[in-house]
Amino acid sequence: MRYVSTRGEAPELEFEDVLLTGLARDGGLYVPAEWPKFSQSELLALRGRPYTEVAFAVIQKFAGDAVPEADLKSMIEGAYGAFGHAAVTPLKQLDADQWLLELFHGPTLAFKDVAMQFLARVMDWALERRKLRATIVGATSGDTGGAAIEAFKASRHASLFILHPKGKVSEVQRRQMTTVISPSIHNIALEGTFDDCQAILKTLFNDHAFRDQVTLAGVNSINWARIMAQIVYYVAAALALSAPGRLANFTVPTGNFGDIFAGLVAKRMGAPIGRLVIATNDNDILDRALKTGRYEVKGVKPSSSPSMDIQVSSNFERLLFEAYGRDAGAIRGLMAGLAQSGAFTIEDKPLQAIRAEFTSGATTMDETAAEIGRTLKETGELLDPHTAVGYAVARKERGYLGPMITLATAHPAKFPDAVEAAAGVRPGLPPRLAPLMMADEKVSVLANDPQAVKAFILERVAG
Ligand SMILES: Cc1ncc(COP(=O)(O)O)c(C=O)c1O
Numbered sequence: 429m430r431y432v433s434t435r436g437e438a439p440e441l442e443f444e445d446v447l448l449t450g451l452a453r454d455g456g457l458y459v460p461a462e463w464p465k466f467s468q469s470e471l472l473a474l475r476g477r478p479y480t481e482v483a484f485a486v487i488q489k490f491a492g493d494a495v496p497e498a499d500l501k502s503m504i505e506g507a508y509g510a511f512g513h514a515a516v517t518p519l520k521q522l523d524a525d526q527w528l529l530e531l532f533h534g535p536t537l538a539f540k541d542v543a544m545q546f547l548a549r550v551m552d553w554a555l556e557r558r559k560l561r562a563t564i565v566g567a568t569s570g571d572t573g574g575a576a577i578e579a580f581k582a583s584r585h586a587s588l589f590i591l592h593p594k595g596k597v598s599e600v601q602r603r604q605m606t607t608v609i610s611p612s613i614h615n616i617a618l619e620g621t622f623d624d625c626q627a628i629l630k631t632l633f634n635d636h637a638f639r640d641q642v643t644l645a646g647v648n649s650i651n652w653a654r655i656m657a658q659i660v661y662y663v664a665a666a667l668a669l670s671a672p673g674r675l676a677n678f679t680v681p682t683g684n685f686g687d688i689f690a691g692l693v694a695k696r697m698g699a700p701i702g703r704l705v706i707a708t709n710d711n712d713i714l715d716r717a718l719k720t721g722r723y724e725v726k727g728v729k730p731s732s733s734p735s736m737d738i739q740v741s742s743n744f745e746r747l748l749f750e751a752y753g754r755d756a757g758a759i760r761g762l763m764a765g766l767a768q769s770g771a772f773t774i775e776d777k778p779l780q781a782i783r784a785e786f787t788s789g790a791t792t793m794d795e796t797a798a799e800i801g802r803t804l805k806e807t808g809e810l811l812d813p814h815t816a817v818g819y820a821v822a823r824k825e826r827g828y829l830g831p832m833i834t835l836a837t838a839h840p841a842k843f844p845d846a847v848e849a850a851a852g853v854r855p856g857l858p859p860r861l862a863p864l865m866m867a868d869e870k871v872s873v874l875a876n877d878p879q880a881v882k883a884f885i886l887e888r889v890a891g
């Protein structure tokens with residue numbers, strides 16, 4: 429399998445290089461040169477099989493023979509063996525046609541664990557083969573950081589630098605990152621927003637001398653392998669709930685657009701998926717873009733679902749690449765507009781192509797709180813604020829033939845204050861995480877300045 433950049437000016441890469449590359453050298457994002465497909469008989473054979481078998485079938489389509497079968501199987505078993513539910517990502521029915529896909533049974537209680545537990549293993553495998561030590565960077569609005577630190581803390585081949593927006597993640601999220609004290613883990617609290625953190629990482633990747641000097645790699649969903657590992661739960665859930673003439677529809681609480689893009693890829697591979705619904709909080713750039721065709725950055729608003737407080741949604745570029753018929757020149761034009769004026773307009777034909785598969789909706793903070801309260805009262809289920817944003821939108825979506833599956837992206841205990849304010853119930857952390865709230869923290873506060881971050885990294889990598 430070969431991979432191409434959405435901006436068309438970076439070298440084509442094989443799987444192992446894509447894994448260790450992060451952002452493409454032309455500033456674009458890598459996607460497979462073509463979408464691999466499941467045959468009907470392959471899909472039929474996967475229906476109802478254990479999660480690890482579905483993961484193997486999906487990942488092998490993208491990795492090809494780059495990873496020996498036995499190694500791949502053992503990495504998948506290692507990644508999902510310690511999840512808190514035997515189904516790894518179980519489905520739960522809440523209403524006649526409404527389901528939750530619980531993605532929070534991993535070690536840090538958010539959907540990021542699903543991809544990150546595999547990513548750490550496969551990156552370590554590739555680094556070991558190449559006898560390389562990597563400098564891995566990540567920007568987080570709260571969940572990617574904790575999941576990455578948990579997954580990479582035992583890595584023998586990587587130093588990890590995680591940037592989070594200072595004061596804008598929940599206490600549990602912050603502590604999941606800052607209480608892991610290790611010489612190879614570095615937490616940076618940036619004086620800025622998640623968008624600033626992500627922009628700094630892109631500046632570092634676009635500094636070719638620096639990226640080569642420190643062997644820079646990334647753990648955000650700009651890394652294709654993150655998307656790849658997230659495709660698995662769409663395939664498994666769609667196979668479980670679809671039937672002849674009834675496709676599975678998904679509503680996805682969305683920020684950086686990686687998760688819902690994985691749903692589109694699952695559909696391209698042949699999984700029985702109908703509509704993909706983008707659910708946003710007050711940071712509704714994607715909802716506005718879908719409704720008006722204008723993608724316009726308006727500044728991040730803090731909300732009760734902080735992990736979705738994102739305006740510059742990196743993976744939307746991957747969708748635009750598809751919608752524009754893989755015209756990399758057109759994508760370069762749109763992204764130049766975004767860099768210059770913070771906005772671009774999607775042409776009519778690609779916009780219609782997007783609307784043929786995606787719908788969108790936004791949920792305000794008041795609506796999110798009301799949704800948490802209502803769902804608890806009517807179903808007994810306590811939702812986290814991100815899942816509630818999704819579920820509120822999902823319940824408004826009507827008229828599809830098949831079931832609607834909302835991705836439950838985090839456990840409510842990660843956001844106890846917002847959940848208690850909404851539902852009058854304070855969710856408790858699982859006992860294994862209780863020591864978190866008393867442990868010492870280590871974090872460095874840096875200005876919103878790429879040069880400061882670069883100097884910080886260089887000093888520690890050299891050290
Ligand atoms: C709990 C939670 N829900 C939803 C999202 C949005 O996912 P994505 O950025 O893949 O759109 C995030 C952050 O990524 C998150 O942490």
Ligand SMILES: N[C@@H](CCOP(=O)(O)O)C(=O)O
Binds near residue numbers: 569570571648649684
């Ligand atoms: N919501 C994320 C933001 C980063 O998204 P990613 O999927 O690109 O890693 C977070 O919680 O950190």
